[in-house]
Amino acid sequence: MKKMFKFLFLPVLFSFCFITGSFAQDTSIVGKWKTIDDETNEPKSIVQIYEKDGKYFGQIKELFRKPGEDPDPVCDKCPDDDPRKDQPTKGMIIIKDLVQAGDEYEDGTILDPKIGKIYTCKLWIEDGKLMVRGYIAFFFRTQTWHRVE
Helix, strand or coil, X not given: CHHHHHHHHHHHHHHHHHHHHHHXXXXXXXXXXXXXXXXXXXXXXXXXXXXXXXXXXXXXXXXXXXXXXXXXXXXXXXXXXXXXXXXXXXXXXXXXXXXXECCEEEEEEEEECCCCEEEEEEEXXXXXXXXXXXXXXXXXXXXXXXXXX
Protein backbone atom coordinates (compact mmCIF):
# COMPACT_ATOMS: atom_id res chain seq x y z
CA MET A 1 0.00 0.00 0.00
CA LYS A 2 2.87 2.42 0.83
CA LYS A 3 4.42 1.82 -2.60
CA MET A 4 1.12 2.48 -4.33
CA PHE A 5 0.69 5.73 -2.34
CA LYS A 6 4.21 6.90 -3.31
CA PHE A 7 3.59 5.91 -6.92
CA LEU A 8 0.38 7.94 -7.08
CA PHE A 9 1.36 10.84 -4.83
CA LEU A 10 4.84 11.77 -6.14
CA PRO A 11 3.74 12.66 -9.70
CA VAL A 12 0.97 14.84 -8.27
CA LEU A 13 3.41 16.56 -5.90
CA PHE A 14 5.92 17.09 -8.71
CA SER A 15 3.23 18.53 -10.99
CA PHE A 16 2.03 20.88 -8.24
CA CYS A 17 5.56 22.15 -7.57
CA PHE A 18 6.23 22.63 -11.27
CA ILE A 19 2.98 24.48 -11.90
CA THR A 20 3.17 26.74 -8.85
CA GLY A 21 6.86 27.44 -9.48
CA SER A 22 6.22 28.48 -13.05
CA PHE A 23 3.58 30.97 -11.91
CA ALA A 24 5.63 32.41 -9.06
CA GLN A 25 6.32 36.06 -9.73
CA ASP A 26 9.71 37.63 -9.16
CA THR A 27 9.12 40.68 -6.96
CA SER A 28 12.78 41.69 -6.71
CA ILE A 29 13.68 44.92 -8.46
CA VAL A 30 17.39 44.02 -8.54
CA GLY A 31 18.73 43.78 -12.09
CA LYS A 32 18.84 45.73 -15.33
CA TRP A 33 15.78 47.59 -16.59
CA LYS A 34 15.03 49.37 -19.87
CA THR A 35 13.44 52.70 -19.07
CA ILE A 36 10.57 53.81 -21.28
CA ASP A 37 9.59 57.46 -21.66
CA ASP A 38 5.97 57.77 -20.54
CA GLU A 39 5.34 60.61 -23.01
CA THR A 40 6.98 59.25 -26.19
CA ASN A 41 6.85 55.52 -25.30
CA GLU A 42 10.44 55.19 -26.56
CA PRO A 43 13.34 53.54 -24.69
CA LYS A 44 15.60 56.04 -22.92
CA SER A 45 18.19 54.07 -20.98
CA ILE A 46 19.25 50.94 -19.14
CA VAL A 47 19.27 51.31 -15.35
CA GLN A 48 20.97 48.78 -13.07
CA ILE A 49 19.16 48.49 -9.73
CA TYR A 50 21.18 47.05 -6.87
CA GLU A 51 21.01 46.60 -3.10
CA LYS A 52 23.60 48.05 -0.74
CA ASP A 53 23.33 47.92 3.07
CA GLY A 54 19.59 47.17 2.94
CA LYS A 55 18.76 50.05 0.57
CA TYR A 56 18.21 50.03 -3.18
CA PHE A 57 19.86 52.26 -5.77
CA GLY A 58 19.67 52.64 -9.53
CA GLN A 59 22.51 53.65 -11.85
CA ILE A 60 22.27 54.55 -15.53
CA LYS A 61 24.40 52.07 -17.46
CA GLU A 62 23.45 52.90 -21.05
CA LEU A 63 21.69 55.71 -22.91
CA PHE A 64 19.67 55.44 -26.11
CA ARG A 65 20.35 58.61 -28.05
CA LYS A 66 18.81 59.79 -31.31
CA PRO A 67 20.91 61.18 -34.16
CA GLY A 68 21.78 64.79 -33.39
CA GLU A 69 21.38 64.41 -29.63
CA ASP A 70 24.36 64.90 -27.36
CA PRO A 71 25.87 61.41 -26.94
CA ASP A 72 27.24 62.28 -23.49
CA PRO A 73 24.72 64.59 -21.77
CA VAL A 74 25.28 66.06 -18.33
CA CYS A 75 22.78 67.01 -15.66
CA ASP A 76 23.05 70.77 -16.16
CA LYS A 77 19.54 71.31 -14.75
CA CYS A 78 20.20 69.44 -11.50
CA PRO A 79 19.90 71.54 -8.33
CA ASP A 80 23.04 73.56 -7.59
CA ASP A 81 23.50 71.84 -4.21
CA ASP A 82 23.27 68.32 -5.73
CA PRO A 83 26.67 66.64 -6.33
CA ARG A 84 25.26 65.29 -9.65
CA LYS A 85 25.06 68.84 -11.03
CA ASP A 86 26.99 69.05 -14.34
CA GLN A 87 28.00 65.38 -14.07
CA PRO A 88 27.63 62.88 -16.96
CA THR A 89 24.23 61.22 -17.09
CA LYS A 90 25.73 57.86 -18.04
CA GLY A 91 26.97 56.28 -14.81
CA MET A 92 24.80 58.56 -12.67
CA ILE A 93 22.93 57.13 -9.67
CA ILE A 94 19.36 58.33 -10.23
CA ILE A 95 17.54 56.15 -7.66
CA LYS A 96 18.63 56.48 -4.04
CA ASP A 97 17.76 55.00 -0.65
CA LEU A 98 14.70 52.87 -1.45
CA VAL A 99 13.69 50.41 1.26
CA GLN A 100 11.64 47.29 0.76
CA ALA A 101 8.16 47.25 2.31
CA GLY A 102 6.57 43.95 1.34
CA ASP A 103 6.32 43.79 -2.45
CA GLU A 104 6.99 47.53 -2.82
CA TYR A 105 10.13 49.61 -2.55
CA GLU A 106 9.60 53.12 -1.18
CA ASP A 107 10.88 56.11 0.80
CA GLY A 108 13.64 56.84 -1.69
CA THR A 109 14.18 59.40 -4.42
CA ILE A 110 14.51 59.37 -8.18
CA LEU A 111 16.13 62.02 -10.34
CA ASP A 112 15.02 62.91 -13.85
CA PRO A 113 18.39 64.14 -15.16
CA LYS A 114 16.85 65.64 -18.28
CA ILE A 115 14.88 68.22 -16.29
CA GLY A 116 16.84 68.11 -13.03
CA LYS A 117 13.85 67.28 -10.83
CA ILE A 118 14.09 64.98 -7.82
CA TYR A 119 10.96 63.06 -6.84
CA THR A 120 10.01 60.85 -3.91
CA CYS A 121 9.49 57.44 -5.46
CA LYS A 122 7.95 54.03 -5.10
CA LEU A 123 8.67 50.94 -7.22
CA TRP A 124 6.90 47.62 -7.57
CA ILE A 125 6.67 44.69 -9.99
CA GLU A 126 3.42 44.24 -11.90
CA ASP A 127 3.03 41.53 -14.56
CA GLY A 128 6.83 41.17 -14.76
CA LYS A 129 7.33 44.90 -15.40
CA LEU A 130 8.76 47.48 -13.05
CA MET A 131 6.34 50.24 -12.16
CA VAL A 132 8.21 53.43 -11.26
CA ARG A 133 6.18 56.19 -9.63
CA GLY A 134 7.62 59.60 -8.79
CA TYR A 135 5.77 61.99 -6.47
CA ILE A 136 5.77 65.69 -5.75
CA ALA A 137 3.15 66.33 -3.04
CA PHE A 138 -0.12 64.81 -4.31
CA PHE A 139 0.94 64.71 -7.95
CA PHE A 140 2.62 61.66 -9.43
CA ARG A 141 3.85 60.20 -12.68
CA THR A 142 4.27 56.49 -13.37
CA GLN A 143 6.56 54.84 -15.90
CA THR A 144 6.74 51.17 -16.89
CA TRP A 145 10.24 49.73 -17.23
CA HIS A 146 11.07 46.36 -18.78
CA ARG A 147 13.54 43.82 -17.41
CA VAL A 148 16.64 43.28 -19.53
CA GLU A 149 17.65 39.61 -19.67
